[in-house]
Every structure is written in structure tokens, then in C-alpha cells.
Amino acid sequence: MCIALVSTSHPDYALIVLDNRDEYVLRPTSRPKWWTHQDSGNQVLSSRDLQRRERGTWMGVTKSGRLAVLTNFRETIDDTVHPVHGIRSRGGMVTAWLGAPNDESLDQFVAKMLEGGLVKGVGGFSLICGDLKPKRSKEELNGNWVQDREVEPLVIISNRSEAVDGVPRIGGKRGGVWGLSNTVYEEPATWPKVKLGRQLLKEAIEKAVASEASEDELSELLFSVLDHDTLPPIARRAKMDFDERLDSLKQSIFIPAITDEDKDRDMLYAMEQGKMKAAFNEIEDEDHELLEASRHDDGTLFDKGAYGTQRQTMILVDWDGNVTYKERALFDDHGNPVEHGKGDVAFKYTIDGWN
Template sequence: MCIALLSTAHPRYALIAIDNRDEYILRPTSRPHWWTHKPSGTRILSPRDLHRRERGTWMGVSSTGRLAILTNYRESSQDDPDHAICGVRSRGALPTAWLTAPPEEKLDHFVKRMVTDPATKAAGGFSLICGDLKEKKENGIEPLAILTNRCDELTEVPRLGGERGMTCGLSNTIYVEPPTWPKIKRGEQLLEVAIQEATEKDLAEEELMDRLFAVLDDDTMPLRPNMSMQDHMDALRHSVFVPPFGDTEGWKDMTDAAEQGKAKAAFDAIEDESDVDTQLPADPHVNFMKGAYGTQRQTLVLVDWEGNVTYKERALWDAHGNKLEKGHGDLVIKYKIDEALQ
């Protein structure tokens, strides 16, 4: 039950985007790194899902300043053939589709192509925030699009971020303004306050990032005794941060993974240029549901007006289900967009 929050309210940054990835903690996932999409030659900075063949991602940026953030839908029915929950096509490949689109393809054309492509519906329900951060208009960046396979018309694709002072959120439901889910409402409010305070106090970037992580750490999960897995899942829409939960088998998986990982590296390795297959499930419909569930990774992306990007990921668990002390799983990568904001 991920959440993405975005803002154009900080005067030093064209865009601030923050994200919690909520997932089964043992799902194999790489750390953020630069890799090359071989068919297009595009350089992408992102973590990668090592469970699915596509090695997709939920949040990535390109060297030329394209941004893509993915959230899945929280759906309960697996009986609708037109709206698959876990499709043959990995949802994680959708951010890559935008990040690696031809340089001459503008966002409007990409959105139209995806909305009208039958293959889009072959993925499970999703929303994809996508845009080009180097494209700028008088008062800010060009608006980002929120593409989904739960709409069939271009007029149903929301645009956001084209004006200064905007803060918005998206989780595992359709984007609406004002939001209806408690976690989105609270996340937007907390981000607005954090940026206002950071601006008033003229906080340096490190201090600002601490405030942004505090937003992602906000835990208002309505817990009660003897909650089932389904009870926990139903409560996810109430909290920005999701503390770990699981059934007896899930916690046993966590213990077993920690024991087996004692002599292994803390995180799954992936070669910089590698697009080769990993060991994968034979059935592409198979979900990875192993271990406890909760907020697995937290990510900040800050883009200033000169095109300088700060990408910071905080891993809360290692690859073997060991909880990491705050800050011990931090990774920061900085770069300048090839074509900086003018």
C-alpha cells in the first residue's frame, strides 16, 4: 500500500517527490543504481525488482530528467478479466516504458499511446506518475501526468505540478482531488508543513531531507488485538508508514531468511549493465508473498532549478529480513540532468 507525495512549494526546488514502498519485506529488490536499458541506451537511476523477469521499478529517473513513480491498485476482485490484479505484464515495466521512450516523444504522445495500447490492460491495476523535469514553463515545470489502466479516455488523465505551491499525493487508489484516503490527506498536510517550516528556517538540504523522512515515518496505523492479515490490509489506507505485520508462517519465513543470510551480503547484488534473467517463477501470474509485510524502502527525489538531482533511498530491512537501524540503510546518489533546467 505505497504512497507517493509530490510538491512544488519549496522555492529552491522545481520538484520534491517522496515515496514509501510497502511490500513483502523479503521480496528481492536491488538498491538504487545506474543501469543502461540496452535497447534504447537510456541511463536510468532506480532500484529494480529482482522477482519479475522485467526487472522493473516503482520509482526511477533518467539521466535526461524524466521521472516515473508507480503505485498499484488496492483491489479485492480477481474475477474481472479486463482489470487484472497481477497481470502477465509486470507493472514494474511501466516506469521503464516512459523513462526509455524515444527522446523526441513528448509526454502527451506517450500518454495517448499507453491509454490506447491494449497491452496496458495486461498489467494489474496501476497509476503511473510521469513527466519530464527538464521541460519548464514560466512558473514551474511542465505538468506531470497520472496515467492509469482504470480509465479509457485521455480526458480522464489528471495533470499536476504545473504551478508553484502545489502538494499532492497518490496511493493505491484512483487519483482524486481532494483525496479520500486518510493516509493521502495526512501525507499531503504533513508535507506542506514540513516544506513551510524548512523554507521559513532556510534549512540546508540534509536537514530538509530529515524533515521529509519524518513525513514518511508517520505511523497512524489503527491497530487492535488479534488482527488478521486481511484486517491489517484493510487498515493500510489510514497510515503513511506501515509497521511490519504478518501471520505465523510469515514471521517464520523472516526468521528462516535471517538465519540463512548470516553469511551473505546484506543486499542482493545486480550488475550495473545487466539485463539478463534471474531465477524467476515459471508462472508470471505468481505474486511474491513471503515474510512480513510493511514499509520496505523510503525514497526522496529533490530536483533544483539548475537540474541538480538528489536521490536518496532508505532501506529499512536488508535482503534477509533483518531490521536496519535508522540511517544504516541510506544510499545517496547525486547527478545533474543532461539538459539542465533553463
């Protein structure tokens, strides 16, 4: 039950993006790094899912300022029209935008994905994507473009979208907060965790502005939003039936590791079957030989065991096009909890062509 939150309400930042990745904690996942998209040559910063051959991602940015964030749908097991697992990886939808030709506009990409049927064969998803760049007025002042205090809007596409002209656009106006979880994008939001996330993000930014918080202080306020846990106590969760448990995940922004005796055994079995540390770190082999050595034949080895918020990511973009990208890992390679802050990786860069 992932969640993505977007805001334009901090005066010092053109855009703020937050994301919780809820996943099986043993699912092989690299740490973020710069890598080159083979077809386009675009420089991409992201973590990567190492279980699927596509080595896609759920969130990433490029040196030129492209952004993409993905959430999946809470599918039902008997939904034959929209299967839980598609033939193609959802993570490939993120890299489809991050790796698109630089001369391809966002509108062209949306049309290609929806009208060209490129979202077919993928498990249900929503994709927030767009270009991180400021809007510019059509007037010139002393030969220079006048930069408005707004950024170009982002779009949300999915394989539930029926028409290009119906695709939602967010993030283009100042003072806004938007949210998306494992359902279609709605305005106003109906999922409890999305409504709560928007409220908490708004309050965190207001607190940061009022206290003139530094970027590090702002970062901790933002991570506290992603840490907000409203799940019932473990003892009560144990008495819930399946539907009740699923419904409870719609309530909480943060999902603590959910496990039991069977899931603990699954985790031990996964490790015994060859989960290697190499699968969680940088993989230089383009043929994925190391990755394949860590996979189970049926591809489901790591879809077992404890489930919860595995990674947390924060992106800040200021008015000079400076990006701060910080990812917080909550578990180590073997599924052990990592103390908050000890698993942080941060990158800073300036978007090419911002000015």
C-alpha cells in the first residue's frame, strides 16, 4: 500500500515529493545510484527492483529533470481483466518516461502510452510523471525570460485511463498538496491514508516555514510524515480476517513489518535458497549474471516473508533547479530493521537546462 505525496506549498522549493515503498522486505532492491538508460543515454538516478528482468524502479529522476513515481493498484485475486502480476513489469513504466527521447514532450509520451497500448500487459498501476522545470512567461525583461513562481504540471497516467484528455494534472499551482496510493487518483481524495498524508504534509511544511527550518530540519519533518503509523496493535491485527487487514492498510501512511510464524519461516527459507548480498548492491554485469544467481526459478522467492514499508524517498527541488534526493532504507540485506537515519543515502545535483 504505497503512498506518494506532492507539494508546491513551501516558498523556497518549486516542488517537494515524498514516497513510501511498501513491499516484501526481502525483495532484492538496489540502493539509488546514477545509471545510464541504454536506449536514450539519459542519466537516471534511482534505486532498481532486481527481481524482475527489466530492473525497473518505482521512483526516479534524470539529470535533465524528468520525474516519475509509481504506485500499483490493490487488485483482487479473481480479477482476470486486471491481473495482480502482469507479463511486463510495472517498474518498466517508470523507466519508459525517464528513458524517453529528450525531444519527446510529456503530452506525446502520454498519447504514446495510452493510445499506443504500451500500458497493456502490466499489473494495475498509476504513474506520476513530468518535467521538473519552471513555467516561463511569454514576455521578456531586458532580454531575459521572466521566471514565474510555478512549475510545469505533472500528469498521472494509468492502465485504467480511458482517454488522453482525461488524464489528471497536478503540481502546477502554488500552495497545493496532492496524494496518490493504491487506487485511481481522486480529487477530493477518499482513501484515509491519502487524506491524512496531505494534511500532515501541509502541516509539516507550515511548521518548517514558520520556524525557518534548515533543509536538514525540513527533511526530518518530511520523513516524520512518512513515518506516521495508525495501524491497530499487533494483537488486534492477529484477530482480523483478510479483508479487515487489507482495509487497515488503507488507513496508515507507514506500514510496519507485518509478519507471523509462517512468514518468518519463509524469510529463513529465502535466505537458505541463495539470497546473496550482491543482489542488493550495485550490479555491473549488464547480462544480470549476478542477479540471476540470486533468483528462484519461479520468480516468487522474494514475494514471501514480512511485508511493510521498505524504502522512503524524499525529493526537494529549489528555485535554482537544485535537487536533493534522499532515500531511507528501513531494512538491511537480510531483512533486519535498520535504525532510522542509518540507512540514508543522499544525492545533490542541478537540473540541466533549468535556467
